Amino acid sequence: MSVETTAPAVAGAVDKEVRRLDRVIIRFAGDSGDGMQLTGDRFTSETASFGNDLSTLPNFPAEIRAPAGTLPGVSSFQLHFADHDILTPGDAPNVLVAMNPAALKANIGDLPRGAEVIVNTDEFTKRAMQKVGYDASPLEDGSLDGYHLHPVPLTTLTVEALKEFDLTRKEAERSKNMFALGLLSWMYHRPTEGTETFLRSKFAKKPDIAAANIAAFRAGWNFGETTEDFAVSYEVAPAATAFPPGVYRNISGNLALSYGLVAASRQADLPLFLGSYPITPASDILHELSKHKNFGVRTFQAEDEIAGIGAALGAAFGGSLAVTTTSGPGVALKSETIGLAVSLELPLLVVDIQRGGPSTGLPTKTEQADLLQAMYGRNGEAPVPVVAPRTPADCFDAALEAARIALAYRTPVFLLSDGYLANGSEPWRVPEIDELPDLTVRFAQGPNHTTEDGTEVFWPYKRDPHTLARPWAIPGTPGLEHRIGGIEKQNGTGNISYDPANHDFMVRTRQAKIDNITVPDLQADDPDGARTLVLGWGSTYGPITAAVRRIRAQGGHIAQAHLRHLNPFPPNLGEVLTRYERVVIPEMNLGQLATLIRAEYLIDALSYTQVNGMPFKAEQLATALEEAIDGH
Numbered sequence: 001m002s003v004e005t006t007a008p009a010v011a012g013a014v015d016k017e018v019r020r021l022d023r024v025i026i027r028f029a030g031d032s033g034d035g036m037q038l039t040g041d042r043f044t045s046e047t048a049s050f051g052n053d054l055s056t057l058p059n060f061p062a063e064i065r066a067p068a069g070t071l072p073g074v075s076s077f078q079l080h081f082a083d084h085d086i087l088t089p090g091d092a093p094n095v096l097v098a099m100n101p102a103a104l105k106a107n108i109g110d111l112p113r114g115a116e117v118i119v120n121t122d123e124f125t126k127r128a129m130q131k132v133g134y135d136a137s138p139l140e141d142g143s144l145d146g147y148h149l150h151p152v153p154l155t156t157l158t159v160e161a162l163k164e165f166d167l168t169r170k171e172a173e174r175s176k177n178m179f180a181l182g183l184l185s186w187m188y189h190r191p192t193e194g195t196e197t198f199l200r201s202k203f204a205k206k207p208d209i210a211a212a213n214i215a216a217f218r219a220g221w222n223f224g225e226t227t228e229d230f231a232v233s234y235e236v237a238p239a240a241t242a243f244p245p246g247v248y249r250n251i252s253g254n255l256a257l258s259y260g261l262v263a264a265s266r267q268a269d270l271p272l273f274l275g276s277y278p279i280t281p282a283s284d285i286l287h288e289l290s291k292h293k294n295f296g297v298r299t300f301q302a303e304d305e306i307a308g309i310g311a312a313l314g315a316a317f318g319g320s321l322a323v324t325t326t327s328g329p330g331v332a333l334k335s336e337t338i339g340l341a342v343s344l345e346l347p348l349l350v351v352d353i354q355r356g357g358p359s360t361g362l363p364t365k366t367e368q369a370d371l372l373q374a375m376y377g378r379n380g381e382a383p384v385p386v387v388a389p390r391t392p393a394d395c396f397d398a399a400l401e402a403a404r405i406a407l408a409y410r411t412p413v414f415l416l417s418d419g420y421l422a423n424g425s426e427p428w429r430v431p432e433i434d435e436l437p438d439l440t441v442r443f444a445q446g447p448n449h450t451t452e453d454g455t456e457v458f459w460p461y462k463r464d465p466h467t468l469a470r471p472w473a474i475p476g477t478p479g480l481e482h483r484i485g486g487i488e489k490q491n492g493t494g495n496i497s498y499d500p501a502n503h504d505f506m507v508r509t510r511q512a513k514i515d516n517i518t519v520p521d522l523q524a525d526d527p528d529g530a531r532t533l534v535l536g537w538g539s540t541y542g543p544i545t546a547a548v549r550r551i552r553a554q555g556g557h558i559a560q561a562h563l564r565h566l567n568p569f570p571p572n573l574g575e576v577l578t579r580y581e582r583v584v585i586p587e588m589n590l591g592q593l594a595t596l597i598r599a600e601y602l603i604d605a606l607s608y609t610q611v612n613g614m615p616f617k618a619e620q621l622a623t624a625l626e627e628a629i630d631g632h
Contacts, residue, residue, distance in 0.1 A: 016225075017232045023082030024188065024236055025090035028180070029107050030099030030120075032066045032075040035177035040077025042181055042198060046190040048250030048427055051238030052081040055542065057089035057615070058423045062280070062363040069123075069131050074106040085242040087542040087549075089424065091617040095187075097180055099123060099154070102132045113146040118183070120176065122155035150229055154179055161219035165212045175216035182220025189235050192221065243427065251428040253392035253421035254281070257351065258288035260399025262295050265321045267400070268407055268439035271296040273320040275312035277305045280363040281419040282325045282353040305333035309350070313337055316346040317484065319443065319474040321403060325351040328370045329359065335378050338412050340486045342382040342510060345461075345470045347406035347413075349399075350384075354418040356613045365613025366419035368538050369589040374414040375567055375596070381507045383514040385409070386566040388416040390541035393428035395421060398564065400437060407441050409517055410469040416566070418588075420539045420615045444471035444480055449492070458482065460494040468513035515568050522570040524579075526559035528552075532629045533580040535605070537563040537593055539615065540586050546618035547625055558625060566593070574601045584608055584628045586621060 026043070028036045037058055047054050057078040066073030080090035095116040098104035100123035111117070124137055138144055139151055158176040159169055178199075185192055196214050203210035224230050251259075265272035276286045278301065290299040298320075302308035309324040316322035326334060331352050341348045354370045356362030374386050385405050389398035395417055406413040447456035448471060460482035461470050473480040482494050490497035491505055524533065525548075536544045541562050548560045561576060563569070577583055577597070583605045585594045591607035598605055608624050610616055 016230075018235060019232055020235045020237070022084060022236070023080065023086065024095065024234065025078065025080045025093045026095045026097070026184065026188075027076055027078040027093040027107060027110075028097045028099075028177075028184075029074055029076040029103035030097075030177070031068050031102070032061050032063065032073055033068065034075070034099045035174075036060075036075045036077050036099070039177045039181045040079055042195045043184060043190065044079055044425060045198070045250055046185065046192070046194050047079065047081045048248070049191055049194055051240065052236055053084065053086050053239040053242045053427060054079060054081040054250070054425070055086055055089045056080075056423075056425045057420070059614075060364055069100060069102050069128050071102050071106050071132055074103050076103070076107060081236060083237040083239050083242075085239065087546045088615070088618055091619050095184075097184065099176070099180070101129045101134055101138075104138060105132045105134065108138075108144075111147065115147050116150065117144060117147045118150045118152055118180070120154040120180075121151045122153045152183070152223075152229070157219065157223060158216050161216055162212050165208065165215070167208075167212060172212070175213050178213045178216040179220035179223070182217040182222075183224045183230075184220075185217075186221045186224030187230065187233050189233060192217070244429065246429040248427045248429050250425050251393055251396075252284075252423060252425040253389070253395040253417055254284040254353070254423070255288060256393055256428060257389075257395040257399050257415070257417060257422075258285050260396035261285075261289065261321075261323055261349070261403070262292055262297060263396070263436055264400050264403035264439060265296065267436050268321055268403065268441055270319065270321040270407075270441060271298065272323065273297075273312060273315035274299045274323045274325065275302055275308040275310070275315065276300070276323075276325045277302050277308045277330065279305075279327050279330050281355055281422045282327050282330075282351065284422065285325045285351065285353075305330040306337065309334040309337040309348075313341050313344070313346065313348055316341070316348050317344070317475065319472070321349075321407070322347065323349040323351060325353070327353050327355050327363075328357050328361075328373065331370060331373055331377065338384065339378040339380065339382045341412040342378070342384065343486050343488075344484060345410045345510070346472070347403075347410055349402050349406055349413055349415060351415045351417070353422045354416060356419075356611070362613045364419065366539070366615060367588050367611060367613065368416075368418055368540070369592065369611070370416060371537075371566065371589065371592040372595070374416055381511060383511050384412050384414055384567065385514055385517055386414045386416060388538040388564060388566060389421060390536075390538060390562055390564065392421050392424050392426050396428065396431075400439075401564070404437060404439055405517055407439055408469065409467050409513055410472060411514065414567075416538060418539050441472065444473040444477070446479060459492045461489055462492050463509075468509060468516065517568055519565040519568060519570055521572045522561050522563065522576050524559050524561040524576050528557040530557040530559040530629075531581045532557075532584065532625070533559040533561060533577070533582070534584045534586065534625055534628075535561050535563065535577075535593075535597070536586055537566060540588065543616035543618050543621050544586060547616075547621035550618060550622045551625060551629070556626060556629060558629060563593075566596075569600065577601055577603050577605075582606060582628055582631075584625060586610075586616060586624070588615070 060075040162172040312322040312324040356367040389395040449459040594607035
């Protein structure tokens with residue numbers, strides 16, 4: 001992190017030094033009821049409006065209200081922002097804001113020496129410290145001497161700032177997160193107008209609460225401006241060269257995915273139907289799409305996962321762009337209906353926001369462990385295309401791509417995101433309408449086959465010779481009546497068939513349809529003719545790319561390729577893999593892609609795995625890749 005120091009620029013201002021930085025990593029941490037996610041989100045929004053590149057990592061407990069003051073109850077939000085292109089939320093925070101002893105103890109181990117630590121001293125009572133195992137106050141025993149410690153009585157200052165409001169002390173204390181946000185906004189020269197507008201809107205029906213939060217926010221700013229403890233503020237310039245020209249906004253993966261689904265329905269000129277059952281971390285998509293009835297979106301919150309996908313498949317039969325959203329446990333329940341969709345050959349998007357498992361596992365943590373479930377988690381031979389976004393903003397494009405495949409090839413499609421992408425955010429360039437793909441669909445309108453006696457009839461399983469897709473016939477269209485259901489169909493006619501040869505033909509045809517899906521060739525980034533390739537998929541893109549940059553900056557040679565299409569694989573994947581002596585595959589599972597690569601291409605891929613509920617750190621990956629380059 002480079003630093004440039006300047007004198008105060010405003011005449012009459014408090015004599016404080018301003019340092020210019022190229023990047024900063026901040027982590028807000030406190031109880032799950034302290035508003036850390038809201039605080040981080042507001043700081044992120046203002047940082048995006050300022051023009052920095054950014055990447056975020058929300059990290060919170062699964063409980064609605066986790067036990068206060070305990071280590072399992074700590075909620076945190078990490079933000080990495082910079083004046084240049086960045087790829088990850090950062091490995092180690094430069095600044096930690098700890099609202100209580102539990103937050104300090106849970107996070108201090110991640111900080112490098114010399115980091116800034118801002119603590120709410122009001123919460124460091126003897127009982128609170130003992131609850132997390134502090135025998136003596138870490139603020140006084142010298143254990144924090146390696147850091148720049150800023151003890152701030154956040155609660156007391158907040159209550160004092162709000163004494164003119166008709167609030168109880170408990171109500172006033174709830175605004176301490178806004179005081180902390182104001183202080184950090186001063187420290188890093190963040191805009192403030194957006195947060196004040198947000199608070200007025202959020203508490204529009206409670207104007208006194210809105211005014212109190214704004215007052216706390218301003219008090220935090222003023223405290224930073226006037227206190228002697230904060231003698232330095234910091235500037236991080238906008239990332240002017242990091243982005244192509246365009247209109248940008250900050251966006252999370254789930255929001256980008258929601259917008260991608262709406263865009264796909266408009267480009268296909270089809271109504272969008274979502275059949276879903278709430279499940280972490282996919283529920284935000286249901287919440288967002290429910291707001292867009294003006295775009296022809298219909299959302300159905302079903303009584304369970306099976307009903308959600310059943311309704312979605314029915315909507316696909318009726319001519320809608322049909323979607324069901326879930327996470328791994330829900331995919332297990334939906335598997336029978338996904339198999340039915342394979343048999344019926346209808347377009348259906350199955351959005352799996354992966355999380356730690358098995359079973360309930362780690363609902364609010366991230367993992368990539370559903371790949372083999374998406375590939376094979378059904379009875380019989382039931383192949384399904386699999387598409388995976390690589391960043392939060394890329395979820396928009398991945399949704400469009402999944403819709404393209406589903407509509408063009410009449411098949412269910414898995415879209416594999418994960419909790420890291422879903423909740424994380426980054427800048428996104430809002431595309432122009434003419435940049436979006438044409439997804440227009442032609443429904444069957446009349447007979448498509450002539451029998452031997454010259455009669456014109458409709459065959460529901462007569463296929464397009466290029467895509468092998470069957471016609472999509474909307475119920476109620478005159479003359480297009482046809483049988484539907486999961487029992488095997490006769491090729492062409494769609495009549496029920498128990499003929500062994502027909503079943504063999506239909507199984508192989510459905511597989512051939514998936515195998516022949518047109519996907520782009522895999523592009524390998526290899527500027528130096530490396531002997532080692534790192535191959536990734538999904539959300540590992542950011543950490544892998546950051547690690548590759550570190551290795552190359554130190555003179556190392558390594559190639560990188562990243563898969564969006566996992567079924568079918570890009571047609572040139574085998575050729576790319578055989579160029580290299582070593583192929584390393586980092587995954588947040590126990591080696592599922594590596595298993596597929598070894599089986600398909602007989603490549604002795606090196607698997608590097610992590611299943612701790614958190615994304616890879618760039619430094620950790622760089623070390624592992626350097627060892628692979630050296631042949632260890």
